[in-house]
Amino acid sequence: MNLTEYIDSKRDEHLNELYEFLKIPSVSAQSEHKPDIERAAKWVASRLTAAGLENVEIVPTKMHPLVYGESLHAPGKPTILFYGHYDVQPAEPLNLWTSPAFEPTIRGGNLYGRGTADDKGQVHIHIRALDAILKTAGKLPINLKVMIEGEEEVGSVSLWEFVNANKPRLKADALVVSDTGMLAAGVPSITYGLRGLNYYQIEVTGPAQDLHSGIFGGAVPNPITILCELFAKLHDKNMRVAVPGFYDDVAKLSKAERKALNSLPWKAAAFRKTVGAPGLSGEKGASMVEQLWTRPTLELNGIWGGYTGEGSKTVIPSKAYAKFSTRLVPNQNPEKITKNLERHIRKLLPRTVKFKLDLHSSGKAWVAPYTHPYFEVAHNALEKGFGKRAVFIREGGSIPFVTQMYDTFKVPCILLGFGLPDENAHAPDEHISLENYFGGIKAVAQFYQGLGNL
């Protein structure tokens, strides 16, 4: 039985094992899930060991542990560092899930559950690919280092400390990551660019305590109104971010790249359908693909203040809050963006309120050429796994770690993504296409095997 046949023969085994992983609610942002985080790390360690890796260890950190393992028995062959994460986004709002977030369920050719696409399903693709190579060839044809962290959804702080402390141990010829998506169903993709991300929380305080809106209304600063007025001033009418200096360092897209990106088989109609809004809205003067992959944004991710329960309460609250983030592109400097943003907010807010701005996480964009021979191996492997030609794309999401690794080790970063844009990563009813999950296992196995033939 060859590699592909073997993988096809084990579909139930792949899925049953993945269910175990998905059932662990390893939400890194919520402290009540700390025991689940520990459980998920142990689970990953045991599966890496079963797939033939050695020296597998659960590395404690200041926050959530990361799992490291390696196999270094292919002298003269490439050394690959594979990175993924076992933590997931919060599942809230729970009532919008068709089936519970942590009870994996198949419907219509898709597997539903938090983490199916981002990133447990994709990490598991690699685990099963390694297992298949081990079972069919008896050994790995390359040298492999695997690092699976538990803080990706909250900023990867510990990961970076670990990398800095273990640079020689982590040295590799290329970094491989599967935490991105495919351009569309049937279009296997290699991602060569990601946006950066600064994530903030702001607290605006007006009155020292909540006040009755009848007795006090009309003479006191309302922090909700003031927060709204602030955010209304952060975009201009062309949907450009109205923070001074925000676009100063943005790299200009080359004519060739602009043409290549706009020529991809990207389906605007499918995008509109996935979004499902009455209309779309983006920065004037850029195509949708450019808006999503190559232009920076400022988005509100959450807002709250005052009475949010059932019925009415006539209150002017003491405080209002928002979570918001900027997606950054080459060559924006995340620290400079934060500095400009804070200065601008300070200038815009009236003196009737106080504010506190916290930076939750920060990371710059990454874009790199895809000229190394490994990319050709990846391109061919995707074609073998999916029976379709692969394309080179950029993405709007952020993996700060990729930027940092690229800057530190100066090696190719190969992003093989198996998610789809409509798979609700970070939202209710997250899912992965079973076709892409199984195709992914075959493609990754072919990729590792192909690298061994170089």
Next chain:
Amino acid sequence: MNLTEYIDSKRDEHLNELYEFLKIPSVSAQSEHKPDIERAAKWVASRLTAAGLENVEIVPTKMHPLVYGESLHAPGKPTILFYGHYDVQPAEPLNLWTSPAFEPTIRGGNLYGRGTADDKGQVHIHIRALDAILKTAGKLPINLKVMIEGEEEVGSVSLWEFVNANKPRLKADALVVSDTGMLAAGVPSITYGLRGLNYYQIEVTGPAQDLHSGIFGGAVPNPITILCELFAKLHDKNMRVAVPGFYDDVAKLSKAERKALNSLPWKAAAFRKTVGAPGLSGEKGASMVEQLWTRPTLELNGIWGGYTGEGSKTVIPSKAYAKFSTRLVPNQNPEKITKNLERHIRKLLPRTVKFKLDLHSSGKAWVAPYTHPYFEVAHNALEKGFGKRAVFIREGGSIPFVTQMYDTFKVPCILLGFGLPDENAHAPDEHISLENYFGGIKAVAQFYQGLGNL
């Protein structure tokens, strides 16, 4: 023992009975408190009976029951309809209470607990005053009808249906209400004007489901941002409400009334201290007293959308919500305000989102002259109860029922309030001054007795 001495001798009894009332979490806005609402209605009925009222009944309604009782044994003497409410505002946010909201606690001469000021404490003042008259004089010197409802904090819909169906039964020479405040500590007050209130909830929907802000950010409408931009447009830079027609019908304040209101011993410094904000903010061109009592407002009372939990979530939500309200003054028409507001919101919101605007409750303002002889009786009674001259004031809060009763029965409405502006009605740590509570019982007893001497 005269009336005042009797009341002074029963301080512990007054308080112990009030504690029973306050411990019932009769929150009308939250359906899980329905059994507490029923319990509070029964408690009121039993206390009215104990205070000598007859035909006491708990009247079922479509929502929360109201309690009615009467004593009609003083032929030729005035007939008074006393109105109050036994329901309270939600206690949230619970973590900001120094002592639990439904465990009455005395600290520094004040009694803390939800409902102490608004309105259980004030209703109880009347119950104890009646009880004191019964115990000292053996009978009531006037004819009295008492109606205590359970929907004041959610719009008093059932109350009004009951009134309409029982007009002959409720006929009286005057309406008496204790649900307002005193101008300041040591300044007993009679309120002759209230603002009206329209309370709304808006839901803005952009994408059909929550989206990943990396994959989708930059090309889709963010409902939180759009909600913020909407509310930023509803005030101009002079803090005037920027809804077309909003001020069209506002009654101009007479020169005499403006002078009287601005000459009251209203303490701006105390107000600033109670608010505790870095600065105040109100409509340009009006004094603070005018802003609070005589000018209409539009206030955000709550806002929510997206991720509001711990840490970060990079989501563009499908929906964002806000609760907001307008305080109305004479002669604004609540329906016209709603119509103008809805039309304006429809105009302001971009076509990229849908919206739903719900009117939770609606009521116009009330202002009336205080020329009837009953007002003199009230003025004297307050002086007897508190040992201080009373003043005539307006208030920023709303009691839609007063407006409706005034319009329907064309009788004087006498608003004797015993709360203070810094007593956190509708907020955590709501309290009532014990001095005002006990003074209130004495003043109300003197008032009812004084009316009997007319």
